[in-house]
Amino acid sequence: MVDKPLIQYAVEEALEAGIEDIILVTGRNKQVMEDHFDHAYELEKILVDKGKTDALTAAISMLQEEGRIAYVRQMRPLGLGHAIWCARKFIGDEPFAVALPDDLIIGKDGCLKQMIEAYNQVGGNIVASMEVAPEDTSKYGIISPGENGGNLTEVCGLVEKPEIDVAPSREAVVGRYILQPEVMRELESREVGAGGEIQLTDAMAKLIGHQPFHGLKFDGERFDCGSKHGWLMANFMLASKDIELAKKMERFFNRSK
Numbered sequence: 001m002v003d004k005p006l007i008q009y010a011v012e013e014a015l016e017a018g019i020e021d022i023i024l025v026t027g028r029n030k031q032v033m034e035d036h037f038d039h040a041y042e043l044e045k046i047l048v049d050k051g052k053t054d055a056l057t058a059a060i061s062m063l064q065e066e067g068r069i070a071y072v073r074q075m076r077p078l079g080l081g082h083a084i085w086c087a088r089k090f091i092g093d094e095p096f097a098v099a100l101p102d103d104l105i106i107g108k109d110g111c112l113k114q115m116i117e118a119y120n121q122v123g124g125n126i127v128a129s130m131e132v133a134p135e136d137t138s139k140y141g142i143i144s145p146g147e148n149g150g151n152l153t154e155v156c157g158l159v160e161k162p163e164i165d166v167a168p169s170r171e172a173v174v175g176r177y178i179l180q181p182e183v184m185r186e187l188e189s190r191e192v193g194a195g196g197e198i199q200l201t202d203a204m205a206k207l208i209g210h211q212p213f214h215g216l217k218f219d220g221e222r223f224d225c226g227s228k229h230g231w232l233m234a235n236f237m238l239a240s241k242d243i244e245l246a247k248k249m250e251r252f253f254n255r256s257k
């Protein structure tokens, strides 16, 4: 994404929110993630030799304190719920946050920071939410909303990827969650849901009524970088914040006028 990989944005968002320990759930052939957060000695040496100090500083600034990031391997692609469950031993009996890096959220304050502020008021479980177009309910976990207080909505139910005719609302869950450890017990059952996958949505739904559960309409813009369109828009958005890149983009778009 312009000059940093998506995973870097997710880690920086977590750090901004005050999260100190990070677990990356990765899969086969994703060693590049571990390498990203490690020294690249050959590259660093070349940059030193060529006197490219800006590039060197940029590369090194992405590294994190040693021991801060742990890696867990999801051995089979059984669904988001299963991926989260793979980290259970490291999470233990504490509340935790989840960020899906494909969902890039750009705002003044990071989405996780906003969620933790809300969590300090209401506790329990919180999902980031936004309204989606009717034709898009089948791409998201959808909230059955209860009482509404400012930007927090009580979650009375959750359905994974319903068609609009059966969707309880158009309020969708986007990829940021603060969850209580009890969700791991629900995931333990390995119940298969929508799309034949172990869904986080189904496990979260079982907590409703037992623990506080809210949706937070966050402040910021969300880009689905798992789609070509979302990825492109996110790059434009990030580039437009850089004066030099913004000028070049403007020239490019105006070239045929």
Ligand code: G1P
Pocket (backbone or CB within 6 Å): 080, 100, 103, 139, 140, 141, 142, 160, 161, 172, 173, 174, 175, 199, 200, 201
């Ligand atoms: C996942 C979740 C879904 C959520 C979405 C947000 O779906 O299963 O509930 O709304 O992320 O991006 P996926 O995009 O992995 O299909």
